[in-house]
Amino acid sequence: MKKSVIINIIAISTFVLGLALIIGSYYLESLFMMLIGIFFILIGILSYIMIKALSLFVMDREFNIEALKKAGLTIVKCNNCFKDNVLEDQYCVHCGERLGNSDEIQEEYKT
Ligand SMILES: [Zn+2]
Structure with missing residues (x-):
């Protein structure tokens, strides 16, 4: 559980870093910096979705075990x-x- 929280923070900070790079690229007029910013944002969003999907799967699995126990298996x-x-x-x-x-x-x- 703690591991996923850490990955969550990394994903969000990657997103924020990407956002900061895009804002910075606007002031510095650097297209390259903006591209890196977009790249970071995409990685941030993707890893965030992956964590959500993964944690849902784990929760589902634990819930299934409980349900199976009740079902007498x-x-x-x-x-x-x-x-x-x-x-x-x-x-x-x-x-x-x-x-x-x-x-x-x-x-x-x-x-
Ligand atoms: Zn085992």
Whole structure:
């Protein structure tokens, strides 16, 4: 959560820096400076959208786990990062580690 806040600040400051460059380029009459300013603003907006999309996805995933728990599905903890996973998952959704409990399911698929 803290990591995303830091990236958020970087995205906003990139946007502000781009804005400042465009204002500065107006006074200095520098086209090159204005182009860099636009570039910075675009990067700022893009990274901001990406953070929003990413945080929405993470929230969605956590909410799903809660909903699945309520629905009576078995939730297993990852041996590597100790986060919740649905038993049906073969790999941890958080760190990609193979879930130990999936061995039995694997056997079922083979036969
Ligand atoms: Zn994990």
